[in-house]
Amino acid sequence: MSEVDWTRDVLPWAPPALTVLGWYLVNRQSNKREIRKEMRSACDRCKALVREAVVLGIHYWFGTNNVQAWQVKAVLEELDIELCRFPDRHGRQDLLGKHADLLDAITGHDFESQSRKVRGPTDPVIREMTKARQRLLVEIESTFERHYC
Amino acid sequence: MSTQTISVAEDFSPAPAGRFMDDGPYPGAAFRENLLLPAIKKNDKVIVDLEGTELAGSSFLEEAFGGLVRAGISETMLRAKLELRSPRSSDPVRIWRYIHDEEMRSGRAH
Numbered sequence: 001m002s003e004v005d006w007t008r009d010v011l012p013w014a015p016p017a018l019t020v021l022g023w024y025l026v027n028r029q030s031n032k033r034e035i036r037k038e039m040r041s042a043c044d045r046c047k048a049l050v051r052e053a054v055v056l057g058i059h060y061w062f063g064t065n066n067v068q069a070w071q072v073k074a075v076l077e078e079l080d081i082e083l084c085r086f087p088d089r090h091g092r093q094d095l096l097g098k099h100a101d102l103l104d105a106i107t108g109h110d111f112e113s114q115s116r117k118v119r120g121p122t123d124p125v126i127r128e129m130t131k132a133r134q135r136l137l138v139e140i141e142s143t144f145e146r147h148y149c
Numbered sequence: 150m151s152t153q154t155i156s157v158a159e160d161f162s163p164a165p166a167g168r169f170m171d172d173g174p175y176p177g178a179a180f181r182e183n184l185l186l187p188a189i190k191k192n193d194k195v196i197v198d199l200e201g202t203e204l205a206g207s208s209f210l211e212e213a214f215g216g217l218v219r220a221g222i223s224e225t226m227l228r229a230k231l232e233l234r235s236p237r238s239s240d241p242v243r244i245w246r247y248i249h250d251e252e253m254r255s256g257r258a259h
Contacts, residue, residue: 069166070203077204080237092238100243107206112166114173 036148042085043144047137049079050102054133057106058126061119069112076103091143098136105132152194155184158201165205168212177212185213186220189230199235207243215247224252 004010053075059067083099086092105128110116119125157165161184162175170178188195199205217227227248233241 069206073204073206077237080204080239084238093242096239096242099239100246103239103243104207108208108211110168110172111206111208112173113168113208114171 039086039144039148042082043140046079046082046140049075049082050133050136050140053079053102053106054129057129060106061123061125061129062121063118069107072106076106086143086147090147091139095136095139095143098132098139102129102132102136105129150194151192152196153188153192154196154198155188156198156200157205158199160184163201164203165209165213166203167206168208172208177209177216180209180213181216181220185217186222189217189222189227192230194230194232196232196234199233199237199240204237205240207247210240210244211247214244215251218248218251218255224248 053072056067056072056075059065060069060072079099080096083095084092086095105125109125155161157163157180161180165175165177165180167173167176168178169176185195185197218224233244235241
């Protein structure tokens, strides 16, 4: 069995091996950065939809701006889709749980009832909505920090 | 084993809304009384498919599914019999939560 001659057998492979390793590391870093950017934009989109849903919800319950139930539901449905951009192993279920809280707060009680009671600013429904909004916004941000920072 | 599939959009309405019978034409109480409850009593497995429906308000879903527990069906039985299909990931989360919460409220949970 012949011995390995480092200068003849190994050294010539060092430059291409280092090139491949360097490429791998740079590629991995840039993939991570791209995913982070993509998820940052998903978070911002989700947060904007949460705010929009609650504003529409408040108008719906106050009976102002002629906001209809379908408009509120359309935004909440879009939020559902956007939240699913978070992978299952990266906090999706927790986000969906908080989203369900928001859905309950906005579309619970006598939502879509023909005899719906118009609410005022101090009504518990409005307080529930703002609390659920806050919890979901916090969950979105902490999910991002936990998995992508 | 008998299985029944209920397509909410085709068998009931693509826009289910409201809680009680007088809330509108397609409320949760009507869905439960006319379709869901008879299907659960009659079959070993019931598949509820929400494909093609608008997002249902919590008022509708709570009355339709939470109402099953109020009508005497236990969560355990529902877990064994009921299968939910929906294009929205939050629908099953919400429905099982209403069932579980109602079971807790009624004090039937062990």
